[in-house]
Amino acid sequence: MYSFKELQHIVDTAIKKSVYPGYLPELYDPITYIMSLEGKRLRPCLVLMGCNLFSEDIGAAVNPALSVELFHNFTLMHDDIMDKAPLRRGAPTVHRKWNPNTAILSGDVMLVEAYKLMAKVSPGYLEKVLDIFSRTAALVCEGQQLDMNFEKQELVNIQAYLQMIELKTAVLLGASLKIGAVTGGAANHEAEELYGFGKNLGIAFQLQDDYLDLYGNPEKFGKQVGGDVLANKKTYLLIKAFELAGPEEEKTLRKWLRPDAPRPEEKVSEVKKVFDALGIPEKIREETALFTSRAFTHLDQVAVPAEKKYILCDFAEKLLRREK
Amino acid sequence: MYSFKELQHIVDTAIKKSVYPGYLPELYDPITYIMSLEGKRLRPCLVLMGCNLFSEDIGAAVNPALSVELFHNFTLMHDDIMDKAPLRRGAPTVHRKWNPNTAILSGDVMLVEAYKLMAKVSPGYLEKVLDIFSRTAALVCEGQQLDMNFEKQELVNIQAYLQMIELKTAVLLGASLKIGAVTGGAANHEAEELYGFGKNLGIAFQLQDDYLDLYGNPEKFGKQVGGDVLANKKTYLLIKAFELAGPEEEKTLRKWLRPDAPRPEEKVSEVKKVFDALGIPEKIREETALFTSRAFTHLDQVAVPAEKKYILCDFAEKLLRREK
Incomplete structure (x- = not known):
């Protein structure tokens, strides 16, 4: 079993090794930039953890892990345009550091790159993994739409709010674990429980x-x-x-x-x-x-030994107990 | 063999049958809107033609055909924001009829929907088709970036211009034929010639x-x-x-x-x-x-009977002789 710190290190190393074409810096530099901003790498680590529950070899999960992190950062890049946000993790947002057109187009190519990486999973898992990824990606867009709608509404009810955060934030955490589990060879129902x-x-x-x-x-x-x-x-x-x-x-x-x-x-x-x-x-x-x-x-409900689940429990505890 | 008109009819019918979730009209109505604007449907017809060269049954090519048309319209939706275009095919552009944020987010979800449709090809072709699609999608983004760069440059040389139109326009026509050919069972080298x-x-x-x-x-x-x-x-x-x-x-x-x-x-x-x-x-x-x-x-170089190639020749002639 890998510790969370070890997984973060694997993710960070893989991100640093990612190279984009050098001949169109206007298009590709913003990707390197946003991916280099400090982050906890929760989602890619969840992919790796999901895999590690079922397989000692997590190599097959590294590309999908990077894919999910690219996707997450693509949504941040586009959300920041829509929200007119000046800062992201303390640094200028892409649409401010460059311009909104650059943030639109770099974001688009990021989404494509995320699919390219996701498509590198073993052919036997490709269909399943893509289905999870695309469905989740559409839900995340729906979450952002709901969030923007709320800005204009005077009253929002709790039910609608919970649905919004589920779509905008939570489904991608679930999908990360599920995609990882699939690449680790999990059965469908176990992957589904991890999604939950x-x-x-x-x-x-x-x-x-x-x-x-x-x-x-x-x-x-x-x-x-x-x-x-x-x-x-x-x-x-x-x-x-x-x-x-x-x-x-x-x-x-x-x-x-x-x-x-x-x-x-x-x-x-x-x-x-x-x-x-x-x-x-x-x-x-x-x-x-x-x-x-x-x-x-x-x-x-996930039938793996308790010691394997420990890292997930520990992760959850840290996530929820942080800095109270 | 299907005629171009028959293929256009198949594409138009399939587009009209596409239904998006009704509960978020702000997100999904712009997709239905831009897809309903009059168009020649060249790209999806090329997918179907590519398939029809190798198979009488073009049913398997309908989803990838729709996918390519969705992708094309996604690029139009985002390009129109970047180019500040007021009109598209004589009708208001999405960012004018709605607003730029809507055009960004609807475009994003269109790209995801395009991948969803593309992923419906037979599992045996999935890896190959996705590879063509993602690689082409990234090139099209690069073409748009080059086009935007040209706007700011005083001098552009012919070589760079030809590269730009190749990326922005031409590769998607090639990829459409190639994807269709793959779904029709073409050998690699034949699919490649059709791309060319x-x-x-x-x-x-x-x-x-x-x-x-x-x-x-x-x-x-x-x-x-x-x-x-x-x-x-x-x-x-x-x-x-x-x-x-x-x-x-x-x-x-x-x-x-x-x-x-x-x-x-x-x-x-x-x-x-x-x-x-x-x-x-x-x-x-x-x-x-x-x-x-x-x-x-x-x-x-494509080894199919001349009568099968006729529809492609005829298509090329019409495309290039139109309204001179």
Whole structure:
């Protein structure tokens, strides 16, 4: 069994070795650039872990692992254009460092490159792996569409929000494990359970992210406290708060959500007071625990020795316990 | 053997039958929209023709044919954003009718859908077909990048221009035939010759397009005479003219290429006079004939009965003789 650190090292080495044609730097440099930005490489490591559960030799999973990471970064490159984001992992986004056209076209060729790598799996697994990959890719696009729709909607319900994070974030974690499992020779039902594990873990992870924005230790979390609150982002916290708010609390929330609301620090603390009064932190922790528990129910169904599952449990723990 | 008209009908019927999820109209309606715009369906028909050369049953080629048409329209959707084009086939472009974000994300999901359809070929051909498709898709992106680079360059040489149209337009025609041939059971070398036929025909076709802009019958060609000249587009005509121009001709060309050049009608006729004096119409006709002849040399190498090749010859003739 490989440790998570070892897997990260394998992924990073493979990424550093990836070479794109040198004769069109405008097209290919942004790929090297975005792939070189610091990242936890969760998805490619999940591919390798999925494989490693069923096979000691994870060599066959390296190309699909890189493929999933390329795909993920392609979605970031295009999402950043759509969201007009200036920064990604602390560095300028591709559409800012170059321009939006470059980000569109480099992203397109990244998606093609992701398919090229995915197509390198053993021919016997090709059909199955491609089916998982393409279906997931379409769902991720749907998730981004839902997220953009939410920006324009006044009210979003929790159910729709959970569906959005499932599509935008969670299915790719599930698919990464599943693709890895397939390349490791897993049976269909085991690959499916791992998908369920990854997907539910992904939802829990995103909920945790929403929670930590306001309730995390800023030094460990590494982001501005209440960044989502300041940006009026429709996270689980805010949506749940509107769901549970009485007239007074709703009035307070609406006041602070106005685009011309003054005093950012006061905004964060006042909104937090409303959340606390409504018991939102407990609600989101319960919801996170629910999805985590669902994830582990799926993992229980996978018939590999407990010591092999340990790395996945450990991964889940670290993911969900990080910097609280 | 199916006639071109019959193949167009098969393609149109299959496109009309394509249904995308109804729950996210913002994402999927633009696909239905761009696919419904009138088009000649050259590429999917080439897939079917390629198959029909080797097999009477072209059923297996319908999904890859649709895939290639989806891919082509995906490139149009994204190119139109990059080129800020207001119209496509006389109708508003997706980024104008909706917005650029919609055109980015719908395009992305179109590329995924194209892969989904391509992956439906018989498992025995999947690896080969995907390899052709992905390699071609990357080349088409490179062609678009070269085209965008040319916009910013003052001087472009003929060699670079020919490479650009090969990548942006011609390789997909070649790949369409090749993919069809593979699904029809062609041997590798025959599929390769068909690729050569399609690619060279594609270059000839694009050169013809450049020629017809200024020398075509406007009623038959259906575009404004000299549209490329008015837009200062770096077509074969203009690039060759700069290559052959003496100081006087170059001065005249530069005068009319200035952004503030007055009197559009005079511009077209004066630029045309320079082209005529330099013998550009003859040059481009020679070049077109050269690529056409190369195309047919490839077709000669394909060992199927002459009557089966007839539809391809007829197609090539119609493509190149159209509305002169």
